[in-house]
Amino acid sequence: MAYFAVGMALHSEGSYEDVMGLMTDGLAWSDPGVEPIRLPSKSAIFQARERLGSAPVRALFERVARPLASHVSAESFLAGRRLVAIDGTMLDVADTVANDEFFGRPGTAKGERSAFPQVRLVALAECGTHAIFEAELGTHAESEMALSKVLVERLEAGMVLLADRGYCSFDLWQQASATGADLLWRAKNNTKPRRIETLADGSWLAELRRNNAKLDTEHVVVRVVDYDVDDGRNVEAGPFRLFTTLLDPTEVSATELAAAYAQRWEIESAFDELKTHQRGARTVLRSKSPELVKQEIWGHLCCHYAIRTLMFAAAHEADVDPDRVSFVAALRISRRSLSPARDFSPSELS
Numbered sequence: 019m020a021y022f023a024v025g026m027a028l029h030s031e032g033s034y035e036d037v038m039g040l041m042t043d044g045l046a047w048s049d050p051g052v053e054p055i056r057l058p059s060k061s062a063i064f065q066a067r068e069r070l071g072s073a074p075v076r077a078l079f080e081r082v083a084r085p086l087a088s089h090v091s092a093e094s095f096l097a098g099r100r101l102v103a104i105d106g107t108m109l110d111v112a113d114t115v116a117n118d119e120f121f122g123r124p125g126t127a128k129g130e131r132s133a134f135p136q137v138r139l140v141a142l143a144e145c146g147t148h149a150i151f152e153a154e155l156g157t158h159a160e161s162e163m164a165l166s167k168v169l170v171e172r173l174e175a176g177m178v179l180l181a182d183r184g185y186c187s188f189d190l191w192q193q194a195s196a197t198g199a200d201l202l203w204r205a206k207n208n209t210k211p212r213r214i215e216t217l218a219d220g221s222w223l224a225e226l227r228r229n230n231a232k233l234d235t236e237h238v239v240v241r242v243v244d245y246d247v248d249d250g251r252n253v254e255a256g257p258f259r260l261f262t263t264l265l266d267p268t269e270v271s272a273t274e275l276a277a278a279y280a281q282r283w284e285i286e287s288a289f290d291e292l293k294t295h296q297r298g299a300r301t302v303l304r305s306k307s308p309e310l311v312k313q314e315i316w317g318h319l320c321c322h323y324a325i326r327t328l329m330f331a332a333a334h335e336a337d338v339d340p341d342r343v344s345f346v347a348a349l350r351i352s353r354r355s356l357s358p359a360r361d362f363s364p365s366e367l368s
Contacts (some may be wrong), residue, residue: 094146
């Protein structure tokens with residue numbers, strides 16, 4: 019049934035019976051001497067999903083999902099450190115009383131409420147491969163910041179976390195940097211660091227204090243990078259201000275930091291792959307109870323990671339940037355190739 023949960027994500031528009039047929043056909047290699055099985059009914063599949071719950075599918079994701087990039091590239095690494103990004107998104111779920119009471123839904127204009135309850139998803143993704151390797155689910159009322167406090171504890175030394183200005187708080191900065199990871203975050207407009215020293219490349223060291231407090235309060239030292247972006251149309255975007263824990267300009271320059279921050283948008287592309295192409299544009303998750311909603315989402319995350327793993331392997335074999343491999347094409351090939359899985363031996367799949 020955990021395999022079925024992933025199959026529902028791969029074939030998000032298929033019925034229970036259609037997905038189960040594809041899954042069992044694809045697993046026929048495990049014992050080719052067995053006669054074709056009789057597929058269970060829709061009711062039996064639903065009951066089996068309920069018995070499974072969400073925890074085993076989450077455990078499957080947590081067991082296998084990890085960063086993929088294995089060699090240094092400008093898209094995946096900065097100064098020998100792995101580029102990862104944090105961000106959040108919302109997913110529409112079936113409009114049932116149980117889902118509404120558990121997840122809640124946002125308000126709209128004129129005091130009305132949106133059409134569907136929503137789940138909040140916050141994730142960590144590897145920038146160079148779009149591999150989502152950590153995630154947390156929450157209700158609509160739970161903020162991205164609250165879920166992020168759980169996620170940043172899973173950072174490791176050797177990573178550089180990219181984050182938009184919505185995440186730039188003193189407490190979260192301290193929590194994330196305490197893991198040993200480096201940080202490269204866009205600053206909020208109202209944050210006013212106190213300049214300490216201007217560096218050779220134009221960036222500068224500063225003291226950052228909680229809520230721009232007085233000098234006798236707790237502080238951290240950050241490096242500040244100010245820059246604009248010329249898009250070639252005689253229109254400059256910005257100004258942009260970044261804070262980073264990478265303090266040495268001889269190790270990584272201000273220009274390299276500004277270029278690396280642009281990789282933060284790769285997690286937005288990963289969410290687009292998950293929501294627009296894999297799930298289907300404007301598609302509402304089918305599960306009608308909170309536990310099965312969570313099971314369905316973890317299945318989607320497992321499926322996306324599996325496809326991204328195949329894409330990385332193909333790109334690595336061809337010695338090309340994973341960004342040059344089409345997610346839509348990989349998704350289509352995965353859907354088409356699932357049934358003939360019997361062509362692989364168990365040893366090859368392991």
